[in-house]
Amino acid sequence: MRRAVLLLIFCFLGSTSLAQDLLIRQATLHVGDGETIIENTDILIADGRIAKIAPRIPTNKMIQVVNANGRDVTPAFFAGITASGLTDVEAVSESVDSGYRELFTGLMHPEIDVRLAYNPLSSVVPVTRIEGFGYALLAASRSDRGIGGQGGLVRFDGGFSSFEGSDVIFIDLSGHAAKSFGGSRSAQWALIKQAFDESLESDPDDRELLSAAGAKALKETRRAGTFVFHVNRAADIIRLIDFAKAQKINAVVHGGREAWIVADQLKAADIPVVLNALDNLPADFDSLGSRLDNAALLNQAGVTVMFSSGETHNARKIRQVAGNAVANGLPYEVAIKAMTTAPAKIFGGEARLATVGAKADLVVWSGDPLDVTSLAEAVVMGGIPDSMTSRQTQLRDRYLPEQNALPRSYIKP
Amino acid sequence: MFRKALMASLAFCSQIGIASDSAFPSTYQPLASEPTVIRNATILTGNGRRLDNADLYFEDGRIVWVGSGEAADNSRVIDAEGRWVTPGIIDVHSHLGVYPSPDVDAHSDGNEATAPVTAEVWAEHSVWPQDPGFTRALAGGITSLQILPGSANLFGGRSVTLKNVPAGTYQAMKFPSAPYGLKMACGENPKRVYGRRKTAPSTRMGNVAAYRSSWIKAQRYIDDWSEYERKVAEQEAKNTNAEGTAALAAALNKPPKRDLELETLAGVLKGDIIVHMHCYRADEMVTIMDMADEFGYQVGTFHHGVEAYKIADQLAQNGVCGALWADWWGFKMEAYDGIQENIALVDRPEGGCAIVHSDSDEGIQRLNQEAAKAMARGRAAGLTIPEERAIGWITSNAAKSLGVADQTGTLAANMMADVVIWNQNPFSVYAKADQVFVDGAQVYDRFDATLQPISDFELGQLMEVTP
Numbered sequence: 034m035r036r037a038v039l040l041l042i043f044c045f046l047g048s049t050s051l052a053q054d055l056l057i058r059q060a061t062l063h064v065g066d067g068e069t070i071i072e073n074t075d076i077l078i079a080d081g082r083i084a085k086i087a088p089r090i091p092t093n094k095m096i097q098v099v100n101a102n103g104r105d106v107t108p109a110f111f112a113g114i115t116a117s118g119l120t121d122v123e124a125v126s127e128s129v130d131s132g133y134r135e136l137f138t139g140l141m142h143p144e145i146d147v148r149l150a151y152n153p154l155s156s157v158v159p160v161t162r163i164e165g166f167g168y169a170l171l172a173a174s175r176s177d178r179g180i181g182g183q184g185g186l187v188r189f190d191g192g193f194s195s196f197e198g199s200d201v202i203f204i205d206l207s208g209h210a211a212k213s214f215g216g217s218r219s220a221q222w223a224l225i226k227q228a229f230d231e232s233l234e235s236d237p238d239d240r241e242l243l244s245a246a247g248a249k250a251l252k253e254t255r256r257a258g259t260f261v262f263h264v265n266r267a268a269d270i271i272r273l274i275d276f277a278k279a280q281k282i283n284a285v286v287h288g289g290r291e292a293w294i295v296a297d298q299l300k301a302a303d304i305p306v307v308l309n310a311l312d313n314l315p316a317d318f319d320s321l322g323s324r325l326d327n328a329a330l331l332n333q334a335g336v337t338v339m340f341s342s343g344e345t346h347n348a349r350k351i352r353q354v355a356g357n358a359v360a361n362g363l364p365y366e367v368a369i370k371a372m373t374t375a376p377a378k379i380f381g382g383e384a385r386l387a388t389v390g391a392k393a394d395l396v397v398w399s400g401d402p403l404d405v406t407s408l409a410e411a412v413v414m415g416g417i418p419d420s421m422t423s424r425q426t427q428l429r430d431r432y433l434p435e436q437n438a439l440p441r442s443y444i445k446p
Numbered sequence: 447m448f449r450k451a452l453m454a455s456l457a458f459c460s461q462i463g464i465a466s467d468s469a470f471p472s473t474y475q476p477l478a479s480e481p482t483v484i485r486n487a488t489i490l491t492g493n494g495r496r497l498d499n500a501d502l503y504f505e506d507g508r509i510v511w512v513g514s515g516e517a518a519d520n521s522r523v524i525d526a527e528g529r530w531v532t533p534g535i536i537d538v539h540s541h542l543g544v545y546p547s548p549d550v551d552a553h554s555d556g557n558e559a560t561a562p563v564t565a566e567v568w569a570e571h572s573v574w575p576q577d578p579g580f581t582r583a584l585a586g587g588i589t590s591l592q593i594l595p596g597s598a599n600l601f602g603g604r605s606v607t608l609k610n611v612p613a614g615t616y617q618a619m620k621f622p623s624a625p626y627g628l629k630m631a632c633g634e635n636p637k638r639v640y641g642r643r644k645t646a647p648s649t650r651m652g653n654v655a656a657y658r659s660s661w662i663k664a665q666r667y668i669d670d671w672s673e674y675e676r677k678v679a680e681q682e683a684k685n686t687n688a689e690g691t692a693a694l695a696a697a698l699n700k701p702p703k704r705d706l707e708l709e710t711l712a713g714v715l716k717g718d719i720i721v722h723m724h725c726y727r728a729d730e731m732v733t734i735m736d737m738a739d740e741f742g743y744q745v746g747t748f749h750h751g752v753e754a755y756k757i758a759d760q761l762a763q764n765g766v767c768g769a770l771w772a773d774w775w776g777f778k779m780e781a782y783d784g785i786q787e788n789i790a791l792v793d794r795p796e797g798g799c800a801i802v803h804s805d806s807d808e809g810i811q812r813l814n815q816e817a818a819k820a821m822a823r824g825r826a827a828g829l830t831i832p833e834e835r836a837i838g839w840i841t842s843n844a845a846k847s848l849g850v851a852d853q854t855g856t857l858a859a860n861m862m863a864d865v866v867i868w869n870q871n872p873f874s875v876y877a878k879a880d881q882v883f884v885d886g887a888q889v890y891d892r893f894d895a896t897l898q899p900i901s902d903f904e905l906g907q908l909m910e911v912t913p
Contacts, residue, residue, distance in 0.1 A: 311812075405815045405818045429827060
């Protein structure tokens with residue numbers, strides 16, 4: 034295994050930053066459609082996109098080769114609903130830009146867009162990318178105004194503006210959110226409904242909760258975007274289903290610890306669920322029904338499932354989340370789909386299906402991509418192999434030698 | 447050397463803490479068990495051995511043999527072909543019961559964050575035995591765990607080690623004869639909590655000054671009790687007449703006043719209570735080990751130690767364990783240098799004592815997966831770490847950290863029969879604990895609902911719902 038890793042690194046050293054044609058040899062390719070695996074196939078990448086998927090594609094000296102030797106290859110994974118690139122250190126408040134609080138305006142602010150604060154140079158981004166993650170949903174965290182703000186998909190290619198898909202507005206419906214906004218769920222619903230109604234009013238005199246920019250943002254997202262509602266309790270999910278239907282909006286449940294109880298209603302309303310498959314404790318009175326097979330039960334009912342770990346720095350844990358969902362009954366390829374094409378479809382942007390014509394964001398895994406003992410051996414973004422280094426690999430390589438004549442500050446990996 | 451001399455000089459101070467030794471005693475009784483043979487398993491003993499296609503026998507709560515041997519005729523026989531057997535998993539860092547589920551304010555009992563030195567509080571007095579987290583941890587193979595106070599304070603209070611059996615009181619879970627621990631904390635948490643209130647400490651140097659002041663008080667406390675006991679002994683020796691009896695009575699009537707805070711600190715200086723110290727940064731851990739030398743005590747385990755890999759040799763040389771996460775980092779400044787090879791690098795030197803801990807009601811349910819991640823990262827960095835070594839991070843090394851290594855954490859004759867049968871290699875995301883035994887009694891079965899306990903809190907919830 035170790036030798037295989039070194040071989041891959043050797044191949045990459047010869048690469049330039051320009052997208053050279055790349056051939057991944059002998060892959061076990063998980064397409065990401067929820068069912069298809071192509072065994073023992075080659076994948077040819079040209080101009081950053083998948084050009085051909087077939088066995089024994091002829092090669093030449095101009096084509097860089099990565100030999101997968103039968104190992105698993107997947108589209109680069111979805112890192113969940115995160116603040117990657119919005120946060121350097123969670124407890125260092127000036128490095129955190131994932132939301133707003135205590136604004137002087139007294140209004141709700143759906144127009145506040147966390148993407149404006151995204152920094153692809155944050156060490157969090159390569160730390161996450163080299164674990165096989167190619168994109169994430171940048172989220173606005175819970176605010177004290179009912180609506181957290183907006184975000185959207187970001188691709189971890191290091192670009193300053195690598196955003197994809199539609200606008201996504203975040204609304205927290207949990208008991209915790211209600212506590213800081215209106216004091217109860219009833220008050221919260223009344224105010225959120227009022228804000229949605231106001232977004233259609235053009236006369237400022239008809240608006241109490243939104244600025245002109247806020248009304249525009251909410252209206253535009255109603256038309257062409259998506260709303261992510263953080264909600265766990267079954268009863269609250271039912272209210273959300275009614276609300277989404279009445280408002281004719283694209284809604285997504287985030288959290289969804291009791292979603293399995295109302296799986297059929299979610300299916301009928303075509304509302305997907307982003308969940309953490311490790312949530313199995315009654316963490317609060319919103320989540321007494323938490324259970325490990327939530328994902329499996331939702332999938333059985335036909336609901337689209339996606340994962341989030343609730344983490345930013347450790348967003349990479351989402352692979353373990355998905356693995357545990359499979360260990361508790363979710364079909365394997367459905368879990369791969371939940372990590373690849375499902376979020377892309379729901380939130381827009383590149384399709385992320387491993388088919389000809391698709392952008393070549395791919396990962397070669399050392400073993401089962403959902404197991405905790407596997408790791409990403411090669412991450413290819415837009416046809417370019419990643420250096421597979423991060424601040425953490427450099428710290429590791431500084432302290433890995435058992436002895437060094439000079440202080441370790443002189444070791445610069 | 448200085449430490450040894452001091453310990454010797456304190457050896458006779460046995461009176462200190464006499465009351466606390468008998469306070470809130472364990473009432474734990476093993477549940478009913480039967481002689482049991484587990485056959486044809488892959489056995490990881492916990493202390494570095496792997497036995498393939500091997501058997502294990504326990505009786506009356508204790509392991510009788512591992513490998514092969516004689517079993518009682520009426521033994522229960524479990525065929526574990528294709529399955530793996532390990533010691534019961536031990537989590538040295540849990541807040542189950544003191545920060546239970548549901549996580550509501552009324553249950554927030556883990557940090558007595560009203561003063562930076564609260565060595566007088568005992569975590570067990572906050573433990574809610576109905577925390578559903580205990581049953582979830584059991585399903586993950588956890589058979590023993592240490593419940594710690596939080597890290598807001600420099601001295602957070604005493605910990606308690608529990609056996610993970612369902613019970614209505616913590617006393618009925620309390621690990622018999624396990625030593626107490628003392629939770630201490632370095633770095634950002636204490637200085638943030640108290641600095642914000644414009645009280646000491648507000649800096650790392652303030653932290654260290656306050657620890658040292660407390661140790662000085664504890665030394666004086668020990669001296670006062672020693673002096674009292676010396677006087678009593680002197681009078682007893684002279685007690686040959688009425689005058690002597692009167693003097694003895696006078697001496698006995700004036701013992702120093704008991705002080706719960708100093709009793710705990712004195713317990714550390716005497717070597718009876720193990721220090722468990724929350725500490726992230728490498729330089730701070732070295733400062734703390736120097737302080738321990740100054741006052742003649744031993745740091746048992748650094749917890750979290752996100753930078754422990756930078757001082758792995760010093761930890762090993764000082765005989766200090768590192769209880770660590772597989773991959774947490776970045777949530778605060780002192781956690782910024784976290785790497786996934788931390789555990790493997792702390793394990794590397796001769797005498798290294800690496801432990802995987804959870805500090806989480808989720809992580810404790812799958813400590814095997816956390817160990818698997820750490821093992822995989824160590825291997826990828828070129829280190830040789832077979833499963834039989836890595837299992838020690840959540841069994842024998844954890845038992846050592848808690849001072850119970852002679853009782854549990856290893857599958858060997860005469861050890862407590864704390865045993866887990868896994869459906870496969872436990873170092874996998876798909877592994878599940880099939881059966882769990884504590885002191886030979888089966889307390890969990892994945893396939894038998896009658897052996898899946900649920901807490902009072904969960905009973906009767908969501909009654910209208912059927913999955």
